[in-house]
Amino acid sequence: MDATIIAEGMNAPQALDFSLYGLWLKADLVVKTVMVTLVLASFWSWAIMIDKWFTMGKVRRRADKFESVFWSGKSLDDLYRQLGQRPDHPMAAVFNAAMREWRRTFDTAGDLSLAGQQRIDRVMNSAMSSEISKLEKYMNFLATVGSVAPFVGLFGTVWGIMNSFQSIAISRDTNLAVVAPGIAEALFATALGLLAAIPAVMFYNKVSNDINRYAIRLEAFADEFSGLLSRQMGD
Numbered sequence: 001m002d003a004t005i006i007a008e009g010m011n012a013p014q015a016l017d018f019s020l021y022g023l024w025l026k027a028d029l030v031v032k033t034v035m036v037t038l039v040l041a042s043f044w045s046w047a048i049m050i051d052k053w054f055t056m057g058k059v060r061r062r063a064d065k066f067e068s069v070f071w072s073g074k075s076l077d078d079l080y081r082q083l084g085q086r087p088d089h090p091m092a093a094v095f096n097a098a099m100r101e102w103r104r105t106f107d108t109a110g111d112l113s114l115a116g117q118q119r120i121d122r123v124m125n126s127a128m129s130s131e132i133s134k135l136e137k138y139m140n141f142l143a144t145v146g147s148v149a150p151f152v153g154l155f156g157t158v159w160g161i162m163n164s165f166q167s168i169a170i171s172r173d174t175n176l177a178v179v180a181p182g183i184a185e186a187l188f189a190t191a192l193g194l195l196a197a198i199p200a201v202m203f204y205n206k207v208s209n210d211i212n213r214y215a216i217r218l219e220a221f222a223d224e225f226s227g228l229l230s231r232q233m234g235d
Contacts, residue, residue, distance in 0.1 A: 034156035090131035146201035153193015160186030
Protein backbone atom coordinates (compact mmCIF):
# COMPACT_ATOMS: atom_id res chain seq x y z
CA MET A 1 0.00 0.00 0.00
CA ASP A 2 2.72 2.45 1.02
CA ALA A 3 4.87 1.49 -1.99
CA THR A 4 1.96 2.15 -4.32
CA ILE A 5 1.41 5.63 -2.84
CA ILE A 6 5.12 6.47 -3.13
CA ALA A 7 5.20 5.32 -6.76
CA GLU A 8 2.14 7.37 -7.60
CA GLY A 9 3.72 10.38 -5.92
CA MET A 10 6.89 9.98 -7.96
CA ASN A 11 4.92 9.70 -11.19
CA ALA A 12 2.66 12.66 -10.40
CA PRO A 13 3.35 15.67 -12.64
CA GLN A 14 5.31 18.42 -10.93
CA ALA A 15 3.88 21.91 -10.78
CA LEU A 16 5.45 24.09 -13.47
CA ASP A 17 6.52 27.62 -12.62
CA PHE A 18 5.68 29.87 -15.56
CA SER A 19 6.41 33.14 -13.76
CA LEU A 20 9.02 35.43 -15.35
CA TYR A 21 11.51 34.54 -12.64
CA GLY A 22 10.76 30.85 -13.02
CA LEU A 23 11.30 30.99 -16.77
CA TRP A 24 14.56 32.83 -16.18
CA LEU A 25 15.82 30.17 -13.78
CA LYS A 26 14.98 27.32 -16.15
CA ALA A 27 16.54 28.95 -19.22
CA ASP A 28 19.95 27.83 -20.36
CA LEU A 29 22.93 30.16 -20.82
CA VAL A 30 22.17 31.05 -24.45
CA VAL A 31 18.54 31.95 -23.80
CA LYS A 32 19.52 33.90 -20.68
CA THR A 33 22.03 35.87 -22.74
CA VAL A 34 19.32 36.68 -25.29
CA MET A 35 16.94 37.78 -22.53
CA VAL A 36 19.51 40.00 -20.81
CA THR A 37 20.53 41.58 -24.13
CA LEU A 38 16.92 42.41 -25.02
CA VAL A 39 16.12 43.78 -21.57
CA LEU A 40 19.21 46.03 -21.60
CA ALA A 41 18.40 47.19 -25.13
CA SER A 42 14.85 47.99 -24.04
CA PHE A 43 15.99 49.99 -21.01
CA TRP A 44 18.52 51.96 -23.06
CA SER A 45 15.90 52.59 -25.76
CA TRP A 46 13.46 53.98 -23.20
CA ALA A 47 16.20 56.22 -21.77
CA ILE A 48 16.86 57.61 -25.26
CA MET A 49 13.14 58.02 -25.98
CA ILE A 50 12.51 59.95 -22.76
CA ASP A 51 15.55 62.15 -23.38
CA LYS A 52 14.50 62.90 -26.97
CA TRP A 53 10.95 63.66 -25.88
CA PHE A 54 12.11 66.37 -23.46
CA THR A 55 14.85 67.63 -25.78
CA MET A 56 12.56 68.20 -28.75
CA GLY A 57 9.98 69.90 -26.57
CA LYS A 58 12.67 72.17 -25.11
CA VAL A 59 14.17 73.22 -28.46
CA ARG A 60 10.71 73.98 -29.88
CA ARG A 61 9.79 76.17 -26.91
CA ARG A 62 13.10 78.03 -27.03
CA ALA A 63 12.83 78.50 -30.79
CA ASP A 64 9.36 80.01 -30.34
CA LYS A 65 10.69 82.41 -27.71
CA PHE A 66 13.74 83.29 -29.80
CA GLU A 67 11.74 84.01 -32.95
CA SER A 68 9.35 86.17 -30.96
CA VAL A 69 12.28 88.32 -29.76
CA PHE A 70 14.03 88.21 -33.13
CA TRP A 71 11.05 89.57 -35.05
CA SER A 72 10.11 92.08 -32.37
CA GLY A 73 12.49 94.65 -33.88
CA LYS A 74 15.19 94.29 -31.28
CA SER A 75 18.70 95.19 -32.41
CA LEU A 76 20.59 92.20 -33.82
CA ASP A 77 23.73 93.30 -32.00
CA ASP A 78 21.85 93.49 -28.70
CA LEU A 79 20.37 90.04 -29.27
CA TYR A 80 23.80 88.68 -30.16
CA ARG A 81 25.32 90.09 -26.97
CA GLN A 82 22.39 88.76 -24.94
CA LEU A 83 22.87 85.23 -26.25
CA GLY A 84 26.59 85.25 -25.56
CA GLN A 85 29.02 82.71 -26.97
CA ARG A 86 27.14 79.63 -25.79
CA PRO A 87 23.65 79.51 -27.31
CA ASP A 88 21.38 76.96 -25.65
CA HIS A 89 19.32 75.86 -28.66
CA PRO A 90 19.91 75.23 -32.38
CA MET A 91 18.23 78.35 -33.76
CA ALA A 92 20.31 80.60 -31.52
CA ALA A 93 23.44 78.68 -32.58
CA VAL A 94 22.66 79.36 -36.25
CA PHE A 95 22.04 83.03 -35.47
CA ASN A 96 25.30 83.36 -33.53
CA ALA A 97 27.32 81.69 -36.27
CA ALA A 98 25.89 84.06 -38.88
CA MET A 99 26.45 87.12 -36.71
CA ARG A 100 30.08 86.22 -36.05
CA GLU A 101 30.75 85.84 -39.78
CA TRP A 102 28.77 89.00 -40.56
CA ARG A 103 30.82 91.03 -38.09
CA ARG A 104 34.06 89.57 -39.40
CA THR A 105 33.09 90.42 -42.98
CA PHE A 106 31.92 93.92 -42.08
CA ASP A 107 35.06 94.71 -40.09
CA THR A 108 37.24 93.52 -42.96
CA ALA A 109 35.45 94.89 -46.03
CA GLY A 110 33.12 97.54 -44.62
CA ASP A 111 30.16 96.14 -46.50
CA LEU A 112 28.57 92.82 -47.41
CA SER A 113 29.79 91.62 -50.79
CA LEU A 114 28.47 88.63 -52.68
CA ALA A 115 31.41 86.58 -51.43
CA GLY A 116 30.64 87.68 -47.86
CA GLN A 117 27.00 86.71 -48.28
CA GLN A 118 28.03 83.30 -49.53
CA ARG A 119 30.34 82.80 -46.55
CA ILE A 120 27.52 83.64 -44.16
CA ASP A 121 25.23 81.16 -45.92
CA ARG A 122 27.90 78.45 -45.69
CA VAL A 123 28.45 79.17 -42.01
CA MET A 124 24.73 78.91 -41.29
CA ASN A 125 24.44 75.68 -43.27
CA SER A 126 27.37 74.23 -41.35
CA ALA A 127 25.82 75.28 -38.03
CA MET A 128 22.48 73.77 -39.02
CA SER A 129 24.10 70.47 -39.98
CA SER A 130 25.97 70.37 -36.67
CA GLU A 131 22.87 71.12 -34.60
CA ILE A 132 20.69 68.60 -36.44
CA SER A 133 23.40 65.97 -35.96
CA LYS A 134 23.25 66.62 -32.22
CA LEU A 135 19.49 66.15 -32.22
CA GLU A 136 19.88 62.89 -34.16
CA LYS A 137 22.39 61.46 -31.68
CA TYR A 138 21.48 57.89 -30.59
CA MET A 139 18.68 57.69 -33.16
CA ASN A 140 20.62 54.98 -34.99
CA PHE A 141 20.46 52.88 -31.84
CA LEU A 142 16.66 53.09 -31.83
CA ALA A 143 16.59 52.10 -35.50
CA THR A 144 18.90 49.16 -34.81
CA VAL A 145 16.83 47.93 -31.87
CA GLY A 146 13.64 48.26 -33.88
CA SER A 147 14.98 46.17 -36.74
CA VAL A 148 17.23 43.66 -34.94
CA ALA A 149 15.46 42.93 -31.62
CA PRO A 150 12.71 40.73 -33.15
CA PHE A 151 15.34 38.55 -34.81
CA VAL A 152 17.32 38.29 -31.57
CA GLY A 153 14.13 37.20 -29.85
CA LEU A 154 13.47 34.75 -32.67
CA PHE A 155 16.93 33.27 -32.16
CA GLY A 156 16.04 32.70 -28.50
CA THR A 157 12.77 31.13 -29.63
CA VAL A 158 14.49 28.68 -31.97
CA TRP A 159 17.05 27.80 -29.34
CA GLY A 160 14.35 27.14 -26.72
CA ILE A 161 12.41 24.89 -29.08
CA MET A 162 15.60 22.99 -29.90
CA ASN A 163 16.12 22.44 -26.19
CA SER A 164 12.57 21.08 -25.92
CA PHE A 165 13.20 18.59 -28.73
CA GLN A 166 16.44 17.51 -27.10
CA SER A 167 14.61 16.97 -23.80
CA ILE A 168 12.05 14.81 -25.59
CA ALA A 169 14.78 12.80 -27.29
CA ILE A 170 16.70 12.25 -24.05
CA SER A 171 13.71 11.38 -21.85
CA ARG A 172 11.69 9.70 -24.64
CA ASP A 173 8.67 11.32 -23.08
CA THR A 174 6.29 13.82 -24.65
CA ASN A 175 4.75 14.74 -21.32
CA LEU A 176 3.86 18.42 -20.93
CA ALA A 177 6.34 18.72 -18.06
CA VAL A 178 9.14 17.86 -20.49
CA VAL A 179 8.07 20.09 -23.40
CA ALA A 180 6.48 23.11 -21.70
CA PRO A 181 9.52 24.77 -20.07
CA GLY A 182 11.49 25.04 -23.32
CA ILE A 183 8.45 26.27 -25.26
CA ALA A 184 7.71 28.84 -22.56
CA GLU A 185 11.31 30.10 -22.64
CA ALA A 186 11.07 30.38 -26.41
CA LEU A 187 7.86 32.42 -26.30
CA PHE A 188 9.27 34.62 -23.52
CA ALA A 189 12.30 35.47 -25.66
CA THR A 190 10.00 36.37 -28.56
CA ALA A 191 7.92 38.60 -26.30
CA LEU A 192 11.02 40.42 -25.05
CA GLY A 193 12.15 40.99 -28.63
CA LEU A 194 8.82 42.56 -29.55
CA LEU A 195 8.73 44.54 -26.31
CA ALA A 196 12.06 46.11 -27.20
CA ALA A 197 11.37 46.61 -30.91
CA ILE A 198 7.83 48.04 -31.07
CA PRO A 199 8.35 51.17 -28.90
CA ALA A 200 11.74 51.80 -30.54
CA VAL A 201 10.24 51.76 -34.05
CA MET A 202 7.27 53.93 -33.11
CA PHE A 203 9.37 56.53 -31.32
CA TYR A 204 12.06 56.52 -34.01
CA ASN A 205 9.45 57.42 -36.62
CA LYS A 206 7.97 60.16 -34.45
CA VAL A 207 11.26 61.78 -33.47
CA SER A 208 12.58 61.55 -37.03
CA ASN A 209 9.53 63.45 -38.25
CA ASP A 210 9.93 66.03 -35.46
CA ILE A 211 13.60 66.54 -36.32
CA ASN A 212 12.80 66.88 -40.04
CA ARG A 213 10.17 69.51 -39.30
CA TYR A 214 12.59 71.37 -37.06
CA ALA A 215 15.29 71.20 -39.75
CA ILE A 216 12.88 72.78 -42.24
CA ARG A 217 12.13 75.47 -39.67
CA LEU A 218 15.85 76.17 -39.23
CA GLU A 219 16.34 76.41 -43.00
CA ALA A 220 13.48 78.88 -43.29
CA PHE A 221 14.93 80.98 -40.49
CA ALA A 222 18.40 80.92 -42.09
CA ASP A 223 16.98 82.07 -45.44
CA GLU A 224 15.01 84.89 -43.81
CA PHE A 225 17.99 85.97 -41.72
CA SER A 226 20.29 85.94 -44.74
CA GLY A 227 17.84 88.12 -46.62
CA LEU A 228 17.57 90.47 -43.64
CA LEU A 229 21.34 90.92 -43.48
CA SER A 230 21.46 91.61 -47.21
CA ARG A 231 18.77 94.27 -46.94
CA GLN A 232 20.47 95.95 -43.97
CA MET A 233 23.78 96.17 -45.78
CA GLY A 234 21.99 97.36 -48.91
CA ASP A 235 20.47 100.20 -46.95
